[in-house]
Amino acid sequence: MFFNKFVRTAFLFRVANSWSFNEMACSGKQCSELTRNISYLSQDNAVALDQDLFNEYKFSVDQLMELAGLSVATAINKAFPTSSYNTALIICGPGNNGGDGLVAARHMTLFGYSVSIYYPKRTPKPLYENLLWQCENFGVKIVETLPPPNELKNQYKILVDALFGFSFKPPVRDALKPALEALTESELPVCSVDIPSGWDVEKGPASNNSLKPALLISLTAPKLCSKPEFIKNARHFLGGRFVPPELTTMFEARLLKSSILKKVLEAIKDLLTQATFDCDDNGIQLQAMDNSHVALVSLSLRADGFDKYRCDRNISMGMNLGSMSKILKCAGDKDTVTIKAQDNADTVTFVFESPNQEKVSDYEMKLMNLDLEHLGIPETEYSCTIRLPSAEFARMCRDLSQFGESIVISCTKEGVKFSASGDIGSANIKLAQTASIDKEDEAVIIEMDEPVTLTFACQYLNYFTKATSLSPQVQLSMSADVPLVVEYRIPDIGHIRYYLAPKIEEDDN
Template sequence: MMELRLVQGSLLKKVIESIKDLVTDAKFDCTSTGFSLQAMDSSHVALVALLLRAEGFEHYRCDRNISMGMNLGNLSTVLKGADNDDIITLRADDDGDTVTFMFENPTDEDRITDFEMKLMDIDSEHLGIPEVEYDAIVRMPSAEFTKICKYFCSFGDTVVISVTKEGVKFSTSGDMGTGDRRYKQKNTVDKPEEATIIEMNKPVSLSFGLRYMNSFTKASSLSNTVTISLSSELPGLVEYKIAEMGYIRFYLAPKMIEDDERV
């Protein structure tokens, strides 16, 4: 038996909205420690990893490990039935083929919505993602990162992220010309969400598909800050913390010159 009660129902809605255009079908895993997801996009260029720890739920019961395959477009449609301040409860039997969503309005106890959604059989392998040391880590306001990606999409298909001792630079080029935006280290004690923090072991410069980066920024509604981790031999990592209960991480393979037509 699985039963998860999330007081901040809007949080689950934001998570699904941030990934449903990137991943069509995904398998959610529920264990005694948390509720998670790991899925690749159809082109196998980007990987999404989600974790919501058990401690972040008001009530969390998972008698044994359960995997639930869902179409994220359908799940988004179901969650539209919940208001942003609704409490969302998920229930599923150990060997069942459905999951039930219950939406409760905290100010109107007479209004309760139930929806039973059919689960899918999804054959996907859970990848072991190792913890690694990155060449450079940039923490910055998520609104700024969103602004850069959206703006640059008007000019080119690729964003180059370069980290040096001078700071971090985002650049792009296209038929119209070239452009870049630079950020220097900025500590703001009074407003840490506005800080730009750069940790660099060695300089790094990598190119990424803007279409993917722009898609990742849909998760900016979950956090005021974003962390971008880069290494020359590894996929780039874009991470948004989810309150105190977990994270959503996007891994993206860097573009090579010969990949320009593919990505």
């Protein structure tokens, strides 16, 4: 299905959730700001989207056309109000673009315009015939012969270009040339429906003589020719609410158990007050220095570890972890959690569902603009790696921190020793490699190329052990003069790693 592959982008969110039109861009400075991150459809994609709307989403042509025509009339009324532009000529072509023009004619009449239609090549289908019939009954004048282009401005204040839409293939055939000439040569402001007629749907205007619309109303989604470099000073609106809101989400990650996310947050929130979650096809990454710039936290959650994961475009979401933690506290441990975001949005949504779906709650959190500070972590071969039960490590760090501010970790052939000393005395805990590994989770495994002894701040090790509930084992990797890595592998989904620089031996004098 084309939709699912392609069209979950920002602007569709706007289409689905806004009124029947949205001003996306206008002349001057605002233009580039507002259109900067918009995605544009190629001609093939526009046709495929059209088919999806009919076939997958069961819209009827008249339904879409009615909304399209209403949004065209509404945008025109906004850009060219009846107070100054009370007479309009709508030039309708043989296809659906022309049909949009016929619908717009009816609505514009109701808005107070005096509307005429030029409809030279009528397609004998009940849809168009009925629309034309309705126009006549609404008092819309039907023009059979076009006056020369230079005389149009004596009779009309604006022209509406409903001649060709996204199915146009240049060059224009002779029968419709006069209609196009009227649009390009009249010197009246032209309001183009979906595509400025005569333009290449993807490459824009063919030459300097091509139509220069004053207003463009893109329908459903802007096509490539509506990029700012082509439409220059035209005002640009997006019309039509055709897209189911569900499809407008561009990022969605779902975990059957919210407890994993809660635990992840518990494991980082004392070290970081805010952090950026970088999401792409592969999953979610977070990398940040702690508040005092001593330790580095690196979190990786793989896409395949989620029960559902979709990320149509890379996004970075800056989050306040205190706020996120408050929100996650509202989820029951057995609740399913879904994180959702729209492209370009300034909020992220957390949805919690109870196991039997009887309770569904959603929480929207404001995102933050954080400076991205990506630190390359070099691949390092470590002299020692020690794997031990995470609960054991937590307990040792807690116990030893009663003796002093630092813990010395010393890894030799005999085993690994954790020690601390201070005013009340000293403490040493020695662990030897487990002789036989019956239960992997309880094993102590030491791999050593060279003995290493390093000193670390207790406070940070204790922060790291907040991740204990994420994994039964923890791995410590050490080499002389490089940061210690404390790694917790989160089963089936990823890992959290903490990096901490060793303390330099203090000179007693």
